[in-house]
Amino acid sequence: MDEIFVGRQPIYNRKLEVVGYELLYRSSLHNQAQFLDGDQATGEVILNAFLELGLENISGRYPAFINLSRSFLVGDKPLPFSHKRVVLEVLEDIEPDAAVIEALRRLARNGYIIALDDFVYRPELEPLAELAHIIKVDVLGVDPDALTERVAQLKRHKVRLLAEKVESHDEFERCKQLGFDYFQGYFFCKPNIVRGRSRPVNRLVLMNLLAELQRPETDINKLEKLVAQDAALTYRLLRYVNSPCVAIRRKVESLRRALVIIGANTIKNWITLILFTRIDDKPRELVVTALVRARMCELLGAAYRHEGLDRFFTVGLLSAMDALMDQPMEEVLNELPLVEEVKAALRTRDGHLGHVLEQVLLYEWGAWDKLCQSLDSLTYRQAYLDAVRWAGDSLATVMGSGGPSLDTARTA
Structure with a gap:
């Protein structure tokens, strides 16, 4: 082809x-x-x-x-x-x-x-x-x-x-x-780095929630207690569980039941995604970029037959945190209790996680001549298209289908 x-x-x-x-x-x-x-x-x-x-x-x-x-x-x-x-x-x-x-x-x-x-x-x-x-x-x-x-x-x-x-x-x-x-x-x-500025309260809450979500010992009970503190977050999660994407026959009205049905790892990824949408002073495209990277990392991790695909998703998602938080990546990592494997991938592209993230970034930047040749170009292309489609569908589910339109009426 x-x-x-x-x-x-x-x-x-x-x-x-x-x-x-x-x-x-x-x-x-x-x-x-x-x-x-x-x-x-x-x-x-x-x-x-x-x-x-x-x-x-x-x-x-x-x-x-x-x-x-x-x-x-x-x-x-x-x-x-x-x-x-x-x-x-x-x-x-x-x-x-x-x-x-x-x-x-x-x-x-x-x-x-x-x-x-x-x-x-x-x-x-x-x-x-x-x-x-x-x-x-x-x-x-x-x-x-x-x-x-x-x-x-x-x-x-x-x-x-x-x-x-x-x-x-x-x-x-x-x-x-x-x-x-x-x-x-x-x-x-690109990240807009501003030093010495107090962060809005919602970002502080975001960092605390995100930190807890990345702890290996977090389970459904802890997640339920966390999410239950935010009514809007609970609403969005329940709306997703009851959407055609999940295709549950009976309506799910309980947060705990939703967590049990979908599973802890998937819920962690989705809650992290929804938390990203709470950053309301950044371009939505930054969230799209983070989601595309996360999904493409996960897909390429599967293509390489690696285990622990949820970590590939997390690495891709966090790769845009410096831009979303207006902080250098090193400062972001210092505030998150991440395992060293994830930190090394985000800092220096080390390990399997870092290698896959590097391939995703190269594809995003159009540096296709530098891609690792152990996967064929069709695999890269299909992973990217699937990730773009998934990111669009995901945001439409958690944020609603409405959006801004291009105003092309000639001005008076």
Whole structure:
């Protein structure tokens, strides 16, 4: 079977809620393009996302931002999908000639959302700005005064503004103050380390609960006493037990019965997951990242025929704790009574746990040429897709199916 790849990067609103994903072309395990043909790259992304992998597995219920070459825009090559759940990105190197302008008018009339990528205003680009719903601005390294002027110029148009390549908290706050509507960049998946700040009470409670959950001697009795202290946590857990995912014939109304039915190890993982959702000032995508890592670690651990798969799940889940807690990983580990095997995996990628976590992170980063070859590429790909699907289903169960939407109405 030929290998296929699609990268994705989340897009956030001002509340740090995910509202879409940009789909990115990737060529091989070596993470290098094998050709410079933009048409072929666009075609590969479309085919892989829609026909091979399934858009529902890549972006879930959120719209997918897809870069289009000129040929796909003007109709020389077919655009085989409807306007539903997609945003068409016009690349910055496409000249706005009459054919392109007319094509964008037609696409907009047919309901497609138009976004302009890496847009820098020039008078000849005025027709594009008039047709666009979203304008993406590369903010990396842009002088603050120049960015302020650029935003003021773009705000004369009825568009939503998206800040690309946001790489620090200061940049995010500055872009918010300037009036950007959406944000995209590496900052949202990196820890924002702040020293000397008192932590909110809910985080203190979270750390205490998480520490107890990681103790080897914790049993169902201890778990029941812990969970019972939080009514919202109890509600979410019971809602999950009574969902189609578990398929229990009779309604489960007792927390103890729920714990007995599902089993202690699974309950530990689920409670840890639900506790993560209690961190309410972080992007939801951080929780998604943690869940995808946890499930993929578990799946790859099974592929390697390792025992104790719950520990693989835990290592993957905790690998995002530094970002979630705004602390270096070492400080997080010092506060958790974890077994040394788990700590070594998170610190230095030692042991079986560390090796599997390293493979998951390499796959997440797109460094496919560095993956261990003892597992074939199809195993990695299937584990990742299964993990993405599982993470989406899990959050839908514990947090509800509702979510933020991408507001593409042209502003007044």
